[in-house]
Amino acid sequence: MPTTPGTVLLSGIVGSTAYGFAHAGSDIDRLGLFAVPTEELHGLHRPAESQVTTEPDLTLHEAAKWCRLALNCNPTASELVWLPDELYETRTPLGEELIALRSTFLSAPAVRRAYLGYADQQFRKLLARDTADPAARRRAAKHARHLVRLTEQAVRLHESGLNLIRLPDPERVRELGERIAARPATAESLLAEAAERLSRPGVLPDAPDPRPAEAWLRRVRAAHYAPAA
CATH class of the missing domain: 1.20.1270 (Substrate Binding Domain Of Dnak; Chain:A; Domain 2)
Structure with a gap:
């Protein structure tokens, strides 16, 4: 996996492999999210919120950006927390917490x-x-x-x-x-x-509940904060 400006919290194989469309010549698409060191968010210049590569096909979003995408039910980003277990390649405790919160992003x-x-x-x-x-x-x-x-x-x-x-x-x-x-x-x-x-009426709420995402993101920031000596 290419070098990221932080720690990958959750990643897995998405795309045609995840959907069941893959064949012998299909590309392997990967998606994940990462946390930057919290102190890097304090300065004038913020780190990049996404990293995309084609060799391999990999998209990584910073934790806050991924949450914003998921709260808007972005189909591509959201599938990261709904993958079959065997398709996860990185699954940290904070990543597990996010999977447990997945329904709160829906509306x-x-x-x-x-x-x-x-x-x-x-x-x-x-x-x-x-x-x-x-x-x-x-x-x-x-x-x-x-x-x-x-x-x-x-x-x-x-x-x-x-x-x-x-x-x-x-x-x-x-x-x-x-x-x-x-x-x-x-x-x-x-x-x-x-x-x-x-x-028609369905089971989803009229608006997502951002509070669990906010609390999770604050735990991410606390876990990745290392103040300068």
Whole structure:
């Protein structure tokens, strides 16, 4: 793992491997969060809040930034605390605490806004693709799979409060994605159905509870504070 400006608290394998889409040639995507030494937050220049590399494919967010993303139900960042146990590569005690708090980051409006927003982005990419380009056709199938995944994850979160990262039937999602990639307009009914179900009463609150995240972050700052001699 590349050098980070702090301590990695939680990290794991995400993306196609986590969803069940991976094949022999798939990339391995990793996501994590880290804590900087607390005294580095006291100066004029704050440390970088994210680090992204492509070899390997790794995204790391500083603890406070990750919490802000999760409180907005960012689908990519949020999945870090919902992974199957075997996909975690770093799992410190503070990381365990964060996993235990995962439901407090959720809210119905944010799930609807973030997940359907990301799904709509995938739909727009499908509509704008170059149908004559073989590489674009392959990307279209990927966009379509993620569209299906995002809508189904959103509905499951809204109705059960659970984010199932490992899809129970990835082949069905893959096949549906191929059909949508061939005829993007067929995704309109999928998006409409998801929006309708998310408009019904669900189990999520109208707003997240930031207090557990705030208390956790203060424990992180205390644990990583080493005053200068």
